[in-house]
Amino acid sequence: MKRIVLKSIACVVFMLLPLISAQAQSIKESFSVEGRENWKPEVTVRGNLGIYAGGFAVTGGVRIDEKRTLGLMVGKNVNVYTVMHGYADINSFSAALYGRRYFHLGERKIFSFYSDLALGAAVVTGMEGAYWVDPIDGTTKMDDIDVERGDVQFYLSWQPGMRVRFYKNLHLFLGPTFSSHCMGVHLGLGF
Secondary structure, three states: OHHHHHHHHHHHHHHHHHHHHHHHHHHHHHOOHHHHOOOEEEEEEEEEEEOOEEEEEEEEEEEOOOOEEEEEEEEEEEEEEEEOOEEEEEEEEEEEEEEEEEEEEOOOOOEEEEEEEEEEEEEEEEEEOOEEEOOOOOOEEEOOOOOOOOOEEEEEEEEEEEEEEEEOOEEEEEEEEEEOOOEEEEEEEEO
16 A cells, blocks of 8 residues: 555656746746846735634735745734633734745736745734633733743745736735634735
8 A cells, every 4th residue: 555655656746847847947047137137026915804813914025927926924913712701812923935826817917816825933912802800809810821922923824816907017816815823815905
């Protein structure tokens, strides 16, 4: 059984080698002297809304060719945790490196599918709402949460979706969000 699985994996990798090689050559051309002359800035602003989570993010990057953008993403996240006496909001600030890949539909590139992948870190900036008054002694207490202000958390996000371009690079985009801080949808504007 092990041999069949290993042979299957080797076969798939062998079939993908030409595709991987072509992608590597295309990226290499984008970073050449002539390729860098065609780089253009790209900025997006997006909101995320999920189950017990939400936030917004801003990206700034360079469109290295018609299909790829590389850059930085910063954002503010709010996660709601259920605690013994209600809910607690955990606020965090995230920063990540991101890459975007476009899959254009048609020559005019008005409609495109895209895939954003971001990898970085989030720092907990505050907590709200997990406080309660002890009925016995009247003191304010906080429910036990395993997150503290200043904690650094791993941040990973994948946001595939659909983009509609209106004028030059002004576009609206929408899709699902699969993130370490939010599972839901995102909506944004790019230029």
